Amino acid sequence: MTDFSLIETLRWQPGDGFIRLRLHLARLSRSARRLGFPQPIEAAAKLEDAVAGSAGPLRIRLTFDAQGRIEVTSAAFVPLAPETVWTARIAETRLDSSDRLLRHKTTRRAVYETARAEYAPDEADEVILLNERGEVCEGTITSVVLDDGTGMLRTPPISCGLLAGVLRTELICARKARVGRLTLADLDAGTLYIGNSLRGLIRANLVRS
Incomplete structure (x- = not known):
């Protein structure tokens, strides 16, 4: 039995939505295919549900396991200053x-x-x-x-x-x-x-x- 899950960590910005969403979903799908996981067909919808009504930048963490279960958590995110x-x-x-x-x-x-x-x-x-x-x-x-x-x-x-x-x-x-x-x-x-x-x-x- 697989003892790990796949992860995607995304940034969500008001007005912009998820940054690089297409690339994140493509990587998740590719990894699922190569590792024998089911396809994460509900991932995009779960992500949108997680940010509904949010007003500030968020760090979103999605996990996807070999049984097809998706979990999404969110936390406030403070971007780094450009000169960091x-x-x-x-x-x-x-x-x-x-x-x-x-x-x-x-x-x-x-x-x-x-x-x-x-x-x-x-x-x-x-x-x-x-x-x-x-x-x-x-x-x-x-x-x-x-x-x-x-x-x-x-x-x-x-x-x-x-x-x-x-x-x-x-x-x-x-x-x-x-x-x-x-x-x-x-x-x-x-x-x-x-x-x-x-x-x-x-x-x-x-x-x-």
Whole structure:
């Protein structure tokens, strides 16, 4: 029996509705198909029900299990200021590039929680994980994006062992980013960004201890 659920975390804005809704639903459907879950045909309706009558920005979390059950929770959301810079650090914990479940957003998050626990909240806003080959993969809640000065952002391929993030997908589809393997040396030489669909792209300062 499957011991995990699929997750989508979305941002809802008054007047704009759900941000990147089409990409979120497409990812949920694709993951359900590849993992043998039923199709989440009621997901869009459940999301709309969750925000009915809301007046302020919301963080919406949808879970979908192998039996087809959908749960949606909401919480008030405060966007980051545009000039925000996060402190990022590198985890000792490693991802396994052969674990194909890492390509899907699920409730199985032990490896990310272990990596996050390596640093106190005041030491790092985000912690970046590498794989067994030392290639850069992703943050515990974000995709990694690098400005390497070529005019197009670069983000690791999912074959390195990482989630196909919705913001990452949007950047690639809009030809603002290309897929390419990254090393720590690359991060040191370029301008680092991390981000997700909820918070957008965030400038990051990588601290190497």
